Amino acid sequence: MKIAVCVSHVPDTAAKINIGSDGISIDPSGVTYVVNPYDEFAIEEALKSKEKFGGETVAISLGGDANKETLRKALAMGIDNAVLLKDSGYRDSLSVSKALAEEIKAQGAELVFFGKQSVDFDNSVVGQLTAELLGYNCISVAVSFVLDGNKIICEREIEGGKEVVETNLPAVITAQKGLNEPRYASLKGIMAAKKKEIIEKIPAAATNYVEVLTMKKPASKQAGKIIGTDASAVPELIRLLREEAKVI
């Protein structure tokens, strides 16, 4: 079975985000980029699936040359092949999904993993969009994954619990934290990944339907009052919450 995993290259969650001079993108200076945290769970599940069912794994990423770093990380963890869909311009979620769907089709992958969302634009929709474009079944925000023959059973996180979802291959699964424990790349894996070729392709252009007009920082919150330094401040705190904030 051919298994694909789609990965994105994003600013580290510890990064401060500043707006770039164009007013519609972030200022990348001083920002460290990493594998999207949720994609690590997707990579791990792809590797586990290959170990269990055999086949071949491929990591796909859309973006500029910098994304190769994230693809190398996937290779170092044990993914067999990597494809960079080279396009560093702005694409909305659907336009990204169209490029990914095209490549997944070309690869003939029947099982596809994504992280449940990229921690940059936080859309959490690319997996579902790609599945629809491919005509694949899709389970999003999975915290467990079982494949038995053609049948898939996942648990997905919902408000106040989980729901058990069933479907069949071909399918797209988007990974939530808790799905597995991503492995560390071995030294051998890291060395091997350095030698592997990352295949570069130019994806077809697609029209963006979502236009970014402005990017801005949220209004900064004023630091409030320090009420005290021990338990004696508690009655005043509770009074403020009741009478000033009126929240309890």
Added chain:
Amino acid sequence: MANKILVFIEQRNGLIKKPSFEAAKVAADLAVKLSVTAEAVTVGNEIEGLEKVGSYGVTKVTHFKNSDLTNYSPSAYAELITKFVNENGFDILFFGTTSMGKDLAPRVSAKLDTGLAIDCIALNTNSSDIIATRPIFAGKALVDVKITSPKKVFALRPNVFNPGVPSDAKADLTVVNVDTPNLNVRVTEIKRAEGKLDVAEADIIVSGGRGMKGPEHFHLVEELSQVLGAATGASRAVVDAGWRPHGEQVGQTGKTVSPTLYVALGISGAIQHLAGMRSSKYIVAVNKDKDAPIFQIADYGIVGDLFEVAPAMIEEIKKIKS
């Protein structure tokens, strides 16, 4: 600009979820502004009080009904809604950004080949466009976006849009029985976390961080949650340490929340945590480090030992509630 607006009403267990009323109100208000009509659609089996969407200004609701549709089925729900949109010429769609909405809205959007703005926290209209504001990087920045496709899909963040005071108006209900829904993807079982409020839905959240010093002290967070009727949250550090389950994690790799009141106990306020809770209306922080970043966004702070302060808070709240 637009002809017709449609709002998706989410039901779980036959009960309408609150974010759907918020979305209904936004849809109805927009319809008035654009001089067009707003309708609602829902999918499920027995659903209580559907006419109530009328009290938020939506005049008509269509219910696709089948006993296999009690639980969510992404394939069936997406197919039914898409067909309904195409047959009736709706061109602006609203969803709530709930776990169902986040799953369903993109499927419908892909089928209709539209742009999608998810997790919107504000909508503004000018003469020709609807401008949606949405947080990115878990709220470290915001973008204003406009959708340029003929049909447009918006998903609204729960707890942000005020549904106002419901009127007595009732919507006209049309029930459409569905013969053979497409159950290619279907929910077979729902596992509820017993008696626990979810941070994503709670009006008040009490969260604990590394300052709790160990999982054995989290009973303080839970007790304070209980007396406040709050959900229990946690920082990434304590979830990664295995002290608390991931479902409770607030922050950029957990849940982004905007409750009315957020109480942070022993949380210093890493950037990724602040990003996930900074839009809370009121923030209370208890931390012994006066330089902890959490105090920069807290409305009320106590610089002190949480093992003294938290029990005092529990007692004080018990006193006023009794």
